[in-house]
Amino acid sequence: MKPVLLSVLALSGLLSTSCRQTTSQAPSQAEINAIGLKRGSITMCGPAQGQKLGTASFGTSCPAAAQPDFNLALSLLHSFEYDEAEKVFARVIAREPGCAMAYWGVAMCSYHPLWTPPSPAELTKGAKAIALAQRLAGKTNREAAYIRALAAFYQDWNRTEHKVRALRFEQAMAAVHAQYPQDSEATLFYALALDAAADPADKTFVKQKKAGFLLQALYPGQPHHPGILHYLIHTYDYPELARLALPAARQYASVAPSSAHALHMPSHIFTRLGLWDECIASNRAATESARCYAASAGLPGHWDEELHGLDYLTYAYLQQGQNQLARAQWQYLDTIRRVSPVNFKVAYAYAAIPARYVLENRLWQQAAHLPRHPGPLDWQQYPWQAGIIHFTRALGQAHLGQPDSARREVAALRGLHSELVRQKDAYKATQVRIQLLAAEAWTLLAEGKAAAAEQRMRQATDLEDHTEKHPVTPGEVLPARELLADMLLQRHRPQEALAAYEANLIKHPNRLNGLRGAATAAAQSGETAKAARYRKQLRKLAPVAPNPEAAAAHLSSYRRP
Template identity: 50%
Template sequence: MRLLMAAALFGAAALYGQENHSHQVHTVAGLGTVNFPVSCNAAAQAKFRRGVALLHSFGYEEAAGSFLEASAADPSCGMAHWGVAMTYYHQIWAPPTPEELKKGSAAAALATRTSAKTERERDYIAALAIYYHDADNTPHLARAVAYREAMKGLHDKYPKDDEAAIFYALAIRGTADEADKTFALQKQAGAILQEVLPRNQNHPGVAHYLIHCYDYPPLAGLALPAARSYAEIAPDAPHALHMPTHIFTRLGLWDESIDSNLASAASAKKRVAKMHPGAASFDELHADDYLVYAWLQRAKDDRALGILKEMRAMSKVDDPQFAAAYAFMAAPARYALERRDWKAAAALQVSPEWFPWKSFPYAEAILHFGRALGCARTGDVAASENEIAKLGELKRLAPKKPYDWAAQVEIQEAAARAWLALAKGEQAQARAMARSAADLEDRTEKHPVTPGPVLPARELLADMLMETGAPAEALAEYRAALQVAPRRFRSLAGAAQAAEQTGDRSTAKRFYAELVELTKGATAPRPELAQANTFLAQK
């Protein structure tokens, strides 16, 4: 380590790479191991390492505190300000808010002014400065791509600096187009992470970013080892306890998702009680969103309802950002829609009223989607039309870049219009609209924060085909939906019922049996389960 620091102090990139080959790592209690030497004093280095470990688990607020402590311990530590600036650039989540951009730009400028002692450190600082440069006039995505290319140069210059590789992989993943079904950039980032993985088995960023790279139906299985190790690597990070459930949700591993999100929510509660007494944690809400989804698949509706009651009792949030907005809107909508409680869906309300909903039109759209479906399914055509009109307004307000939220609202609008058409007796048009919505959803991809569509459009198409007397076509669509979202209660039940109606008792038996197995210990008297048990009891 002393040789490594000496190399850094003299800016000798070659010697840095030579010494890094020995891969001296430092374990940060409860947060994993990192290998990021900087030319700051020992006290500052310890704080810096903790900040980096937290950064890799998206513990941004706490990471900023550690970096500021590093700066206080060594005012000449330019990388401490780099760390602070990094905490305002949430590459996977969303572009910085104007306030975050202001703070991040100030920290990046301070990092540049605090002359770092090594060329490598100056390169890290210069790369990040590119992202914050001319932020008022240059779009987020253009700056993110410029930062990615700067990190490529840094990675090429220091090929044995695994942190450079890991941060470069994150930059690649952060600029991936979610609509690109080749997943080219995701695979590129994943390959870099897989290359450094053997040397970084306990690194929080490697496991974390592999999950993000492979959080897609065709790739999710590749991330299962990372998903099952990440929580053990960083057990003190609420996000690390939650993040594996992205993969568990993709694969329909509901019990693993439930266990992980319960742990994440508990950890988030403990942390927010120390940092923001009296507030709820957005990390807790994010876990709650996934918990409600998973409990509903297991037909444990009472547990899902318990989560909703906890959410309704919240009076403020530590960080009113998108993950919180999405959870507040999606969880109650799921509770109504997954259970086919159309009356409850039609009566969904904005909650909580104190949340800054104007900043999140794409989250608010979930409410109106649920209402539109509920009204259409209960025959209130006029009310459904009003809700669909509101979806159109929100679609125009929703951003198209860097993530195309407008397209997601358009899918909801199209699916709702299909059910409205059916309510009006326009069967042919309704089917065509439902198929169009499903095809559009197939061409897009969920936002990395969300567990999935509130109701999949292809599943809704299958439902419509069942209701309009086309069970064979419906079975094909349910099967297609299950390829994307395996072990979903509604799709399994629908597939079983469709197969039964076509006379394919063997297929019906298989789907009914899977549904019964999925819902062992169910606490809800779902009619689909009664039908499954009746069918399976027949000789």
């Protein structure tokens, strides 16, 4: 089904027919059990003096005794602590089975708008919960509007593409916001819906800018609201917009330190701005909190949030030339055999952390033979992440002068790209396509076909320029424009290489190899002042020299004929 926007009239009809209140009777225990609610005590790690999750409030028609728990669940929901939020919403349902908004909360916990689309099991749970919320009478008009809006997302979930349903939710929340303009929660969830429905290829950031305008208007009056701070970070998680979120990034962790996700999220902006000390501090705190959560919750193995933070932490260490600490993250990752839940974030970290280390350090021999992590993954379920391994191997083999081996990795990438096209996952297919073009470019160069190699590399660069990174990653494993600059420098065209390095540094400030390449290209171009400036930045960025093996490998990549 093509993602066609519904008209306001059609959407209104859809929502009104989907929310006919048929009875005021509370659901039976069997109906509640059929949802499959997560239950149990709330597990959070943070300050010794109780939970600190910020301040969020939503007045409901449920009995007053349920209001504190509802607000707690809402605060958890705004920090994407979905499992713990669902437990609290379940606690409200256990006490007040007629509380319609508690079922809405469960359905919101199953959506997670900015992550990967919900699984069939999550969609089934959310659809059951929102159906019960729709059925219950006694709701206020405001509550009914929220429930209708979320029902628009779940309707026909097994026959309608996720993107179409996300657009439905955006339009429905726009209607709720228009109907209740003074309701800050309606504004917040509308902003979140805008971010979730934004087109990754839209470089004008129309929806993100609209969301940012709404959130910035709320911020002065509610500086301790976790959702405002959190969504500002996501809204501006783009090179062109990142500086707008820096105040929120520097505040969010202190507002909600009991949330591992809140401790990590500021590093999205720190990464965008090349603020590596702050990024490292953020993810050290987040990974420690995630380990505490896994132990406290009795999870089988490690929590997925820990691996997500490890990827950001590894990336930041590499940008400061702290290879020993970066390597330590990879070695630690190799000890992790059980993760809960196993998902796309876990697969990405397993692939990206070792790939980053060998590629950033130009360790081509290790790159050429990079193994897949023998952890709990079925790699066939994660074509995008598996592509990172093949991309890394192809670059390693091409740089070692082994184009036949590299061709086999290119063929594997082509197969993964075809699989993602078949799955109609356009974003991930594009990401693998970029890697495929770059890997083919360096393979062609190894075969002595320089002109064709440059053409492929420019195609990869143009494609990457028109897409954005996924929130799961701190950045591309290697930026395409930096790879183009490397190729131009290797082909003895330093002035063109310098322009490419500088363009890439605008999007990826304080990237260590970008600065190294720019310094080398500037020196070879005779631009001594510029070369000196980049060397000064390098000394400030990475005062401790990288290990000799990495430095020699890096330089040798520019000395090939």
